[in-house]
Amino acid sequence: MSRAHNYHRPTTIDEAVSLLAIDGHVPLAGGTLLNADDDPTPVGMVDLQALELTRVEAADGRIVLGAMVTLHDLKCDERIPTALRDAARTELPSTLRTLATIGGTVAAGNPDSVMLAALLVHEAEVGVVGPDGPSSAPLANVLADRGPCHGHLITSVSLAFGGTTAREAVGRTPSDTPIVSATARRVDGTTTVALTGVAPTPVLVGPDDPTSGLDPIGDFRGSADYRLHLASVVTGRALSALEGAS
Template identity: 35%
Template sequence: MLNLNEIHKPTTVQDALKFLQQPDTVALAGGTNLIAEQRRDVRAVVDLSGLGLAYIRESSGAIVLGAMTTLSALNDSPILRALANGVIAQAAHRSAASILRNQATLAGTIIAEPDGILAVALLALDAQVTLVGSETRQIAIENFWREGAAKSLVTEIAVPIKNPRAALHTVARTPSDQPIVGVIASAQIENQVARDVRIALGGVSETALRASAAEKILEGQTLNDAVIENAVGAMHASPLHPRGDYRGSAEYRREMAIVLTRRAVRELIT
């Protein structure tokens, strides 16, 4: 933001949207990614901290997370630590170093890092995103990445209180680094039989995605080594086309997605 001239600090979502219609103007949430980018095209920012969007609460069968809730708040939340083996809290912890978790926000993180482990957690738990623009609408998180949020603001994210069993596995260069690849498996387990199976992957595509072929094989089955290996084997033929970088080649990312899926699914029955 080398050419920044104006900072707007609205107190309502509608005022924020009006400011965002101006050219060369972007939203400022936690600012951790925006500041690091040092964009020359940004001349004004809209500070969203005054909109009252930092909260974690239960409502209508869901846990509702305000868009401006910090990663630290997600990590520390007793409500989230009790939901689905705490995978959202774990994901928030692994998304950034402690000094950044106090500033980085929920919405800012999933927008800047749509393939990151926090995005993976929300996808695995069937999260719904509320967007406010010319109208207010709620969409599934996978559709949010597909459709984008042009001329809209993310105000909150709702996670259904189904409370499945869930397991998170990642690989990173060091324990404090962001995951190179992350996998979260979730399912309702009764007598070793899996229902409502969801396996979400990160670090293998532009956005978090589901391992649909593996999910179909596991759905309704008694989970054992043979069934799990059959499901993992289906991933070899799945459309995983990761981009390699200095942290991990495309081949490495693909193979680790398969390895981590095996570990995560096995953990569901241990």
Template identity: 30%
Template sequence: MIPAKFDYVRPSSVDEAVSALTSGGEDAKVIAGGQSLLPLLRLRFSYPSVLVDVGGLDELRGVRDLGSALEIGAMTTHYELTRDPLIAAHCGLLAQAAGTIADPAVRHRGTIGGALSHADPAGDLPAVVTALDATLVVTGPSGSRTIAPADFFTDYLTTSLAPGEILTAIRVPKLDGWGYRYEKFHVTAQAWAIVGVAAVARRSDGHVAEARVGLTNMGSVPVRAHAVEAAASGAEASGAALAAAARSADEGTNPPSDLRGAADYRRHLARVLTGRALAVAAGLS
């Protein structure tokens, strides 16, 4: 298929990108790596009036140490996430999850900002930043503001980005001393997750002092498994205790039913994968 006609702008700064988006109105789109947007354009599921290409904005690339947190530029690729020494040292969950995305070709082009802005609940990184309590930094005509993941992802393929706004950075707290695990069930290595679980845990005196869990593809937005976190926090760091906590993983979820799996199947997977992810995060395997 051939995309519908659109204008193309390649700005030299974030301010120029915001200006171009604002001028283009609600039908303007940002293109970064293009791994999610280009298929939509070719199938004519998306009809942008103008594409604003931020691929040349080096100011949106790289990882910076802010002291208690890392700031990741939105144009940082999945491959770069897997290789960056700061992420490896302070936020291994993000590197681990990025390494499971699609294939090497996609990981070299796809960006963290593009993945989050696309807001596909079957994507891996939305659930990861949700579990990490990340902060999303967006820039628009009125300046910059920060948004929590729970407020950023509003519905299927929908975010709270206002017209003219661009996701410019992601701030993730350093989780030194925490264990982590991203468990993903998919049919083939390149496929979207049928269900994924992002878990981080901190141990103290043989118990789980604190746990955070985010779920992939268990609703129209990434899901924070609060019931699991409450049950795991303070529990003995044992397989039995964490498996018991994981039994509530599907509480409050609304998983889809499609050709890859029924909703009940996804609920089962969420419970099983959460138990596995918590066990590894808590240092049991």
């Protein structure tokens, strides 16, 4: 049964932000999580599909993705850095990738999302509009805050391109969601690494000491200790792959 007690389809960002200020109203993007959620709490759904947030454009040396760009669109767009296109291909089943959006992926902050790890190493900035107007913040901060505040709408995600990237992961099977993955990127001699599966959201870590400060929660796929062990292993492999590529 649908969770929606109310449904709106605004055509302007201002209208959407006004609707989101109403108690219990949330953005509806692809709906792959919102409509599949076990949470029975009814919500007012503010459908974002008429807001024209599906553009992909280059600006100021970065690529700007509208929040409603789908993972399928990302996978197929040759302007998008390879690491992101590959990451898009590994998220969700292909049927859901045609619905799931980049804004929804950021807001959901799934700890296992290799897409979020790829965005982190590509220096992603999240554009948000709220009651006080537009603002932007690094993706790492948005994830640390567990998504945008209530009443705020993600409108874009911009990223840097260039550099060399590598991703290494360990999962129960090669096609399963990784238990732990490391995505590394090197630009002008500077290396960044992002891990999945070791924190409440994907995180940037120091390449020389990737497990510093991590306190993962174990589950049926791997204990906390095993995840820390994997974090070191996959980071080492990703850094070696970068060396091999340069």
